[in-house]
Amino acid sequence: MLIMKEISExxxxxxxxxxxxxxxxxxxxxxTKLAKIVMKSRQAVDYRxxxxxxxxxxxxxxxxxxxxxxxxxxxKIYFKLKNIAKRREDLLNYLRKSDKVYWIGENAGRWxxxxxxxxxxxxxxxxxxxxxISEFNDIIAENHGGIIVxxxxxxxxxxxKEKLEPTTFGGKVENNKLDRIDLRILSVIAGNAxxxxxxxxxxxxxxxxxxxxxxxxxxxxxxIIQYRIEINTSKLNLENYKVIINLERYNKDDEKxxxxxxxxxxxxxxxxxxxxxxxxxxxxxxFQEYYKFVEDLKSEFPNIIKTIDFTLMIKDEWTTxxxxxxxxx
Numbered sequence: 001m002l003i004m005k006e007i008s009e010x011x012x013x014x015x016x017x018x019x020x021x022x023x024x025x026x027x028x029x030x031x032t033k034l035a036k037i038v039m040k041s042r043q044a045v046d047y048r049x050x051x052x053x054x055x056x057x058x059x060x061x062x063x064x065x066x067x068x069x070x071x072x073x074x075x076k077i078y079f080k081l082k083n084i085a086k087r088r089e090d091l092l093n094y095l096r097k098s099d100k101v102y103w104i105g106e107n108a109g110r111w112x113x114x115x116x117x118x119x120x121x122x123x124x125x126x127x128x129x130x131x132x133i134s135e136f137n138d139i140i141a142e143n144h145g146g147i148i149v150x151x152x153x154x155x156x157x158x159x160x161k162e163k164l165e166p167t168t169f170g171g172k173v174e175n176n177k178l179d180r181i182d183l184r185i186l187s188v189i190a191g192n193a194x195x196x197x198x199x200x201x202x203x204x205x206x207x208x209x210x211x212x213x214x215x216x217x218x219x220x221x222x223x224i225i226q227y228r229i230e231i232n233t234s235k236l237n238l239e240n241y242k243v244i245i246n247l248e249r250y251n252k253d254d255e256k257x258x259x260x261x262x263x264x265x266x267x268x269x270x271x272x273x274x275x276x277x278x279x280x281x282x283x284x285x286x287f288q289e290y291y292k293f294v295e296d297l298k299s300e301f302p303n304i305i306k307t308i309d310f311t312l313m314i315k316d317e318w319t320t321x322x323x324x325x326x327x328x329x
Contacts, residue, residue, distance in 0.1 A: 012057075012236065015040060017159045019048055020058070020229065024156045025164075027061045027194050027227045060230035061194040062318060064153065064169065065186065067102075069223045071175035072118040073147065074102075075125045076274065077132070079113040080142035087139040094135065095319070100128055102321035109311035110244065111144075118321070122147065146274040156231060157266040158238065158283045166263065166271070167226050176221050181206050185214050186223070187323045193227040230318070233283055240269075240313040241290045243280040245297075246306045254304050261300060267293060281313075 012020070018038045022029060031049075035042045052058045067074050081088055095101045095115055103116040119125040129145050150170035157164055178186075184204040189195060195203075201211040218224045233240050250258075262271055262280060267289075270281040284290050290310070298305055 012159075014160075016048060016052065019045065020052065020231065021155060021159050021162070021164075023049070023058075023061075023229045024159075024231075025226075027229050055235065056232050057235050058229050059232050060318070061192055062228050062230055063186075063189045063191075063193040063224055064167070064226040064228055065190060066169035066171075066222055066225050067118045068170050068173045069176055069221060070178065071173065072120055073122070073125070073173055074151075074170060075117045075119065075129075076146055076148060076272075076279075077115055077117060077129060078111040078144040079140050080110075081112040082139050082141050084139050087136065091136045091139060094132070096317075098319075099321060101319055103316065103318055105242070105311075105316040106314045107242065107311035108314055109242075110309035111311050114242065114311070116148075146276060149273040149275065151273075152263065152271040153226065153228075154263075154268050154270065156269065156283075158269075161266045163264065163266065169222075169225050176223060178223075181210065182214055182218065185211060186218065189215075189224075190323045191318075191320065237285070238283050239286060239290070240281065240283050240316070242311045242313060243282065243290075243294060243297075244309040244311075245278040245280065246308075247277060248304055248306045250304045254301075258301055258304055261297075265293070287312075 015038050019034065022034055022037055031042045031045050035045045038045065040048075049058070079091075081091075091113070092104065092106075095104055100117050100119060101115055102118060105114045106112070107114060117125060117128060119128060125145075125147075129143075133140055133143060148170055150168055152166040152168050154166040155164040181204060185200060185206070188200055188203045197208050197211055200215075201208045204211060206214070215224065258278075259271065262268060262278075265282070267282040267284050268280060269283055270279075272279040272281075282290070282293060284293065294308055294310070298308070
């Protein structure tokens with residue numbers, strides 16, 4: 001299959017890359033503080049951010065929320081689809097409207113469609129999965145689903161090759177009690193993490209002082225784990241791959257070495273553990289770089305890795321699932 005990639009001549013200088021890196025660590029960073037880090041004026045930083053948005057490199061400012069801290073578990077579903085274009089679009093629209101789907105990835109490779117779901121119990125997930133499969137049985141050729149144990153979310157190290165520590169979410173499920181103000185603030189900021197505090201207060205029907213204190217509370221509880229940016233990697237002539245690794249039996253030392261090796265690679269964006277396998281998301285220049293990454297991995301861990309599948313991500317999107325969840329609670 002021929003994969004058409006968006007060709008772009010957009011180039012980033014070191015200052016742009018540093019700005020993007022700092023925004024990805026915390027996109028609520030004040031422009032004055034960011035200006036000191038990159039050694040430019042505040043006006044120059046604001047102009048560069050505006051240009052990165054206008055050029056379509058920055059596509060959003062997202063608040064990373066850990067559903068496990070508000071009584072939900074996270075799951076992944078993988079679909080291989082039949083070649084029925086109209087029904088494929090119907091399926092995508094169905095998922096976008098769902099209040100349980102938080103992320104959708106369209107791919108080429110082993111799986112055509114991968115999406116994330118949150119649910120309070122395994123049984124609720126089972127029912128949701130079966131409902132989707134029943135509605136679109138005519139287009140689904142193959143499916144697979146799994147419980148996500150935890151996710152390491154890495155800063156976009158491919159921008160500067162700097163080694164940075166990840167943020168982890170998932171883990172133990174807790175049911176932290178939130179009131180209406182907490183939920184409104186989370187809903188408001190989920191899709192626009194760089195929103196000024198005065199706007200957060202107005203939209204959540206609170207005050208700036210309350211909004212600031214509630215955000216600190218939500219961060220302390222681990223419900224808000226990070227304020228990040230979304231980047232259109234195709235604008236930078238980069239490709240995004242998902243690597244799905246099925247593992248042989250291994251011990252704790254083997255797992256530690258494997259996870260440490262993966263975490264030290266600047267190409268990594270996400271490292272996802274589920275019950276049976278690992279899923280790596282990485283950003284590289286081309287298939288040759290992806291292939292070298294995988295061959296290095298297999299060579300380093302020949303007795304742990306059983307099989308590797310991959311998909312090239314053509315498009316991914318964060319839906320309004322989290323906002324819908326928070327509003328409905």
